[in-house]
Amino acid sequence: xxxxxxxxxxxxxxxxxxxxxLLIGALLNVLFSQEQLFFAINSHYTxxxxxxxxxxxxxxxxxxxxxxxxxxxxVSKKHQSTPFIINAITVNYIPGLVTQYLKHxxxxxxxxxxxxxxxxxxTESWWPxxxxxxxxxxxxxxxxxxxxFLTVFVFPKNNKIVSLIFTLALLVGISRLYLAAHFFKDxxxxxxxxxxxxxxxxxxxxxxxxxxxxxxVQG
Numbered sequence: 334x335x336x337x338x339x340x341x342x343x344x345x346x347x348x349x350x351x352x353x354x355l356l357i358g359a360l361l362n363v364l365f366s367q368e369q370l371f372f373a374i375n376s377h378y379t380x381x382x383x384x385x386x387x388x389x390x391x392x393x394x395x396x397x398x399x400x401x402x403x404x405x406x407x408v409s410k411k412h413q414s415t416p417f418i419i420n421a422i423t424v425n426y427i428p429g430l431v432t433q434y435l436k437h438x439x440x441x442x443x444x445x446x447x448x449x450x451x452x453x454x455x456t457e458s459w460w461p462x463x464x465x466x467x468x469x470x471x472x473x474x475x476x477x478x479x480x481x482f483l484t485v486f487v488f489p490k491n492n493k494i495v496s497l498i499f500t501l502a503l504l505v506g507i508s509r510l511y512l513a514a515h516f517f518k519d520x521x522x523x524x525x526x527x528x529x530x531x532x533x534x535x536x537x538x539x540x541x542x543x544x545x546x547x548x549x550v551q552g
Contacts, residue, residue, distance in 0.1 A: 337536065340549045341489035347480060350499045351528050358521045370517035371444055374510040378455050382511070387460065389508040392501060393472030398425050398479050405487050415546050417486055420538055424485075428478040428530040432471050432523060441468040444513050456513050463514055470515045470523035476505035477527030485535060485548075502527075 338345055361370060391397055402421040406412050441447075446464040448454060456462070480495075480502045488494045506520035515523075539548055 334536070336549055337485075337539070341485040343484050343489055343492050343495040344481075346492040346495050347484045347499060347528075350496065351477075351524075354503065354524065358517075358524075362518060362521060367516040367518055368448060371448070371510055372453070374507055375444075375455050375513055376453070378511070383457055386508040386511040389501070389504045390472055390512055390514075393474075393476040393505040393509075395426075395429065395475060398475050401479065402482075405483075412486070416538075416542070416548055419542075419546075420482065420486060420535060423538065424482045424531045424534050425475065425478050427534050428474050428527045429471060431530050432469055432474040432526050435469055435522075435526070436466040436471070439468045440465060441519075443467040444516060447516075454513050455511075460512050461514070467515055468519045468522065469526055470506060470509050470519040472509055473502075473506040473515075473520040473523030474527035476502035477524045478531040479527075481528055481531035481535070 365373075402425065406417065406421070411417075442465060443463050444454060444467075445451065445456070445462065447467075480498050483498055484495050488498070502524070506524060509515040509520055510517060535548075542548075544550070
């Protein structure tokens with residue numbers, strides 16, 4: 334891990350921010366019910382925020398992740414390499430596979446199914462209507478996995494941009510409550526799966542990759 338920090342110093346900033354989020358999220362889960370946390374976000378809406386939050390949620394979509402990775406690949410020649418391409422695929426999509434397994438294992442109901450008082454839930458006709466496979470949030474998983482990937486491979490030495498990307502990843506999660514797609518615990522676990530599995534995948538790649546494809550030479 335120490336050598337990974339040497340390769341991508343900004344990963345320290347991402348982990349620091351993530352640990353703060355873990356603590357705050359844990360406290361919120363303990364102090365408030367899932368319905369209270371859900372309505373704290375979902376019930377505060379405006380016409381403008383309807384579109385803004387939908388835009389944030391699209392950032393966690395698999396197609397958006399693919400487009401971002403392809404843009405990084407085309408913009409810089411240093412990204413046109415085997416390690417970048419392999420990690421772009423594995424770091425961003427293995428966490429998603431883990432989340433899909435958990436979703437179908439738990440098969441928890443989403444807010445529109447679990448909450449009885451539907452009249453108080455804010456929805457729009459153009460938002461997707463979902464009822465099952467709530468736990469954890471796939472969009473949040475994708476956003477936090479992408480955060481790790483961009484931190485290590487695109488902005489390894491830029492704390493300011495990494496902080497911005499972390500904020501965007503968190504907003505993707507919040508948007509899932511706003512759009513009535515998830516409960517808070519869903520985005521909380523989704524962030525853990527996305528961030529944690531992404532780091533494990535990078536370290537596994539570094540361990541198993543042939544020497545000429547490693548990210549850095551181990552001493």
